[in-house]
Amino acid sequence: MGMNIIPMARPQMGPEELELVASALASGQLAQGERVRQFEDQFAEFVGAPHAVATSSGTTAIHLALLALGIGPGDEVITVAFTFVASATPILHVGARPIFVDVEPRTYAMDPEQLERAITDRTRAIMPVSLYGQPANMPAILEIAERHGLAVIEDACQAHGAELAGRRSGSWGLGVFSFYPTKNMTSGEGGMVTTSDGKIADTVRLLREHGMKVRYHHDLLGYNFRMTDIHASIGLAQLKKLPAANERRRAIAARYTEELVGVLPPDERPGAKPVYHQYTLRVRRRDEFTDGLQARGVGSSVYYPIPVHRQKPFLDIESARVSLPVTERLVEEILSLPVHPSLTDDEVGQVVSATNATAAELGPWVAE
Numbered sequence: 001m002g003m004n005i006i007p008m009a010r011p012q013m014g015p016e017e018l019e020l021v022a023s024a025l026a027s028g029q030l031a032q033g034e035r036v037r038q039f040e041d042q043f044a045e046f047v048g049a050p051h052a053v054a055t056s057s058g059t060t061a062i063h064l065a066l067l068a069l070g071i072g073p074g075d076e077v078i079t080v081a082f083t084f085v086a087s088a089t090p091i092l093h094v095g096a097r098p099i100f101v102d103v104e105p106r107t108y109a110m111d112p113e114q115l116e117r118a119i120t121d122r123t124r125a126i127m128p129v130s131l132y133g134q135p136a137n138m139p140a141i142l143e144i145a146e147r148h149g150l151a152v153i154e155d156a157c158q159a160h161g162a163e164l165a166g167r168r169s170g171s172w173g174l175g176v177f178s179f180y181p182t183k184n185m186t187s188g189e190g191g192m193v194t195t196s197d198g199k200i201a202d203t204v205r206l207l208r209e210h211g212m213k214v215r216y217h218h219d220l221l222g223y224n225f226r227m228t229d230i231h232a233s234i235g236l237a238q239l240k241k242l243p244a245a246n247e248r249r250r251a252i253a254a255r256y257t258e259e260l261v262g263v264l265p266p267d268e269r270p271g272a273k274p275v276y277h278q279y280t281l282r283v284r285r286r287d288e289f290t291d292g293l294q295a296r297g298v299g300s301s302v303y304y305p306i307p308v309h310r311q312k313p314f315l316d317i318e319s320a321r322v323s324l325p326v327t328e329r330l331v332e333e334i335l336s337l338p339v340h341p342s343l344t345d346d347e348v349g350q351v352v353s354a355t356n357a358t359a360a361e362l363g364p365w366v367a368e
């Protein structure tokens with residue numbers, strides 16, 4: 001059948017990306033070099049963080065942030081299970097214990113009250129996730145962290161340019177970002193650690209490159225988690241387009257929230273400017289809802305159907321044997337609609353009418 005389905009993402013590569021990649025290739029400098037440094041400087045400035053260190057992915061950014069904080073066996077890191085698995089797998093890789101707390105039902109982010117109750121004398125760090133492009137409650141989380149002397153890593157892998165109280169995601173404590181192709185901006189693959197702490201930034205740089213500051217002198221056990229100049233070139237071009245792309249995402253989201261009927265839209269945190277990496281509803285009868293959208297030419301997706309504490313690598317982890325009622329309910333009800341900036345106004349209209357028709361057919365959302 002020939003119907004075109006409106007897709008969940010459409011990465012936009014234009015002449016700016018092509019030109020920068022071509023000049024990187026022509027220069028012969030392919031691995032980490034000047035382009036990576038430029039990308040780090042411009043990204044740090046954009047976020048409002050004094051330091052940014054580029055990595056090979058968001059996952060390796062999280063891994064290095066944990067290592068730079070000295071987190072390892074015997075330590076606990078408090079995070080959420082309502083996220084992509086890679087928020088938590090690096091906690092296992094460094095040998096620490098993930099402690100999962102529940103999320104707020106309308107912003108989908110870490111519940112600060114649950115956080116406070118989960119702190120023990122083994123807690124070393126807190127990792128809230130600014131999921132779908134909406135900042136977690138960073139002021140409340142920082143206040144708790146300061147009171148207990150804990151580090152904070154904001155997983156901002158989906159929150160490039162998101163703001164809360166006039167500050168951008170990644171400027172509170174440590175921030176970690178992903179530049180995977182479907183993100184609000186991409187480098188192909190890539191990641192970034194942002195921080196105001198120059199010592200942490202130095203340690204991340206060392207760990208990223210075999211513990212090496214002076215060529216072939218290895219000061220600590222490191223990795224090759226570098227970004228290439230080819231990927232940084234894509235990232236530089238994409239960073240320039242990010243503010244306009246985020247504004248377009250916000251405008252589409254505003255129209256959805258205004259016009260959708262019979263579903264539960266996401267809440268905006270007071271004082272926040274989310275960048276809508278995803279626009280995520282709660283619906284009844286989700287499988288049928290997905291089919292109803294598909295039949296009307298609209299793609300949709302579930303991010304993510306299984307919470308992290310129920311994923312196979314975590315089933316043998318004692319600290320992951322917890323019950324998280326909000327998380328466990330949300331994973332049954334959430335559904336993300338296309339919200340990427342290349343949607344035309346007609347496509348946005350089609351998403352609205354398909355969603356409203358499907359909700360009317362299946363019965364409206366009702367609060368319990």
Ligand SMILES: Cc1ncc(COP(=O)(O)O)c(C=O)c1O
Binds near residue numbers: 058084086178
């Ligand atoms: C919330 C979150 N954390 C971590 C990651 C890991 O990033 P990457 O895929 O670049 O390794 C992603 C993205 O995939 C993500 O969405």
